[in-house]
Amino acid sequence: MDELELLKKQWQSREQDLPHLSFNDIYKMLLKRSSSIVKWIFYISIAEIIFWTILSFLVPESNTKFNNDIGINNTLIVVNILNYSVFGVFIYLFYKNYRKISITDSVKELMQNILRARKTVKYFVIYNVTATALLLICVNFYYYLNQDIVFKYIVEDFGLSNVTQERFMSMFFLSQILIGTVLIVLILLFYRIIYGILMKRLYKNYKELEKIEL
Amino acid sequence: MNKELEHSFVTQIEENQNIVHKICRLYTNDSEAHNDLFQEITIQLWRAYPKFRGDSKFSTWMYRVALNTAITLYRKSKRTIKTQDFEGVSFKISSEPYDDTTEQQLKLMYRAVKDLNDIDKALVFLYLEDKNYKEISETLGISEVNARVKMNRIKGKLKSILNP
Numbered sequence: 001m002d003e004l005e006l007l008k009k010q011w012q013s014r015e016q017d018l019p020h021l022s023f024n025d026i027y028k029m030l031l032k033r034s035s036s037i038v039k040w041i042f043y044i045s046i047a048e049i050i051f052w053t054i055l056s057f058l059v060p061e062s063n064t065k066f067n068n069d070i071g072i073n074n075t076l077i078v079v080n081i082l083n084y085s086v087f088g089v090f091i092y093l094f095y096k097n098y099r100k101i102s103i104t105d106s107v108k109e110l111m112q113n114i115l116r117a118r119k120t121v122k123y124f125v126i127y128n129v130t131a132t133a134l135l136l137i138c139v140n141f142y143y144y145l146n147q148d149i150v151f152k153y154i155v156e157d158f159g160l161s162n163v164t165q166e167r168f169m170s171m172f173f174l175s176q177i178l179i180g181t182v183l184i185v186l187i188l189l190f191y192r193i194i195y196g197i198l199m200k201r202l203y204k205n206y207k208e209l210e211k212i213e214l
Numbered sequence: 215m216n217k218e219l220e221h222s223f224v225t226q227i228e229e230n231q232n233i234v235h236k237i238c239r240l241y242t243n244d245s246e247a248h249n250d251l252f253q254e255i256t257i258q259l260w261r262a263y264p265k266f267r268g269d270s271k272f273s274t275w276m277y278r279v280a281l282n283t284a285i286t287l288y289r290k291s292k293r294t295i296k297t298q299d300f301e302g303v304s305f306k307i308s309s310e311p312y313d314d315t316t317e318q319q320l321k322l323m324y325r326a327v328k329d330l331n332d333i334d335k336a337l338v339f340l341y342l343e344d345k346n347y348k349e350i351s352e353t354l355g356i357s358e359v360n361a362r363v364k365m366n367r368i369k370g371k372l373k374s375i376l377n378p
Contacts, residue, residue, distance in 0.1 A: 002369065002373065003319060003320075003322075003323045003372065003373065003376055004323065004338070004341075004342075004369055004372060006316070006319065006320060006323070007320055007323045007324065007327070007342065008341070008342050008344070010320060011342045011343070012344075015232050015236075018231075018232050018235040018236065018239070019235055019248075020231070021228070021231055021252075022228070023224055023225070023228050026224045026227050026228055026231070026256060027220070027224050029252075029253045029256040029257065030220065030223075030224070030256070030257070030260050032253055032257060033257075034254060034257045034258065034261075035254065035289060036254060036257075036258065036283070036287035036288070036289070037286070037287050037288070037289050038287055040289070102262075102265075103258050103261070103262050103278075103279050103282050103283070103287070104262050104265060104266075104275065104278060104279060104282075105282075105355070106278070106352060106353060106354060106355030107281060107282055107285055107286065107333075107336065107353065107354045107355050108354060108355025108356060109355050110282050110286055110355075111286055114286065198289075201332075202286060204331075204332075205285055205286065205331075205332045205333055208331055208332070208333040208334070209333055209354065209355070209356065212333070212356050212360050212361075212363075212364045213356055213357065213360055
């Protein structure tokens, strides 16, 4: 007889060695909070959605005036409306996917549904990073083409007076590029760390399941 | 919360708790983690309980939720070094005379099963629980044929671990 059969034969008879919890022990557990990975993924996803939504609202007043002065405010309003519609679609999709996650599914379905909900949020962030980067590039390109006007209004709106136009513009573009790069690197780092920790085991197990089906 | 529902739920868990304990033993390495996982499984079962229609056996439904929790939802809080917890597991039953070699072999076998990856472990667990391939494949969400093929491969793997 092979060893696994031997183990199987003894498997049920071993039950007397298992711990035994009383009715009250189990009852108390119902009051405890879950610390499941889905809960964490849900919280982090919500935090991400809120973060990006708030970020898009956080435009200082002086900035609006400045954009108005150089004539791109209307374009930005249209971009914003488009942006919020996309937000709405993402939030709806995330909610729908999240609702689909059910512990009573098979192991594979459960994993698929978690990965799908997570993917929606991943795409949401990718969309945001790309949209922000694109907007930054377009606006800066516009600034670059209209340096004289930009400098004129910067002096007017922000009260700068002791720098030359050439010096200011090179500093201006340099800081824009720097801030943009730092932001993107930080986001990527956040992703590697948070999801590396949270999702590593799930991905690994999902891959194992997929391998069986090959 | 509905008191009656709570009562019937806890009673059923109490009756079937061995299933959960066995999963906890296989998927954790110390008693703290064992209790932690047991608690998480109980919470998940309780949450899903209103959806339990009774069209399947409570224990069958329990296997699914418990394995899902152990494999997918449970976050190992810390990486514990593998303790020799299984040494304490006794395979002896008083009615049958036992020789040391068999006992030793069983221990080795249990250790080898514990060292399998999460998915293979689930397969072996259901097999040890005397589930048929149809049930195994439905619980994991793979096809019956593939479950069978995989199980044979695991058997071979275990054999080679025990008889190098």
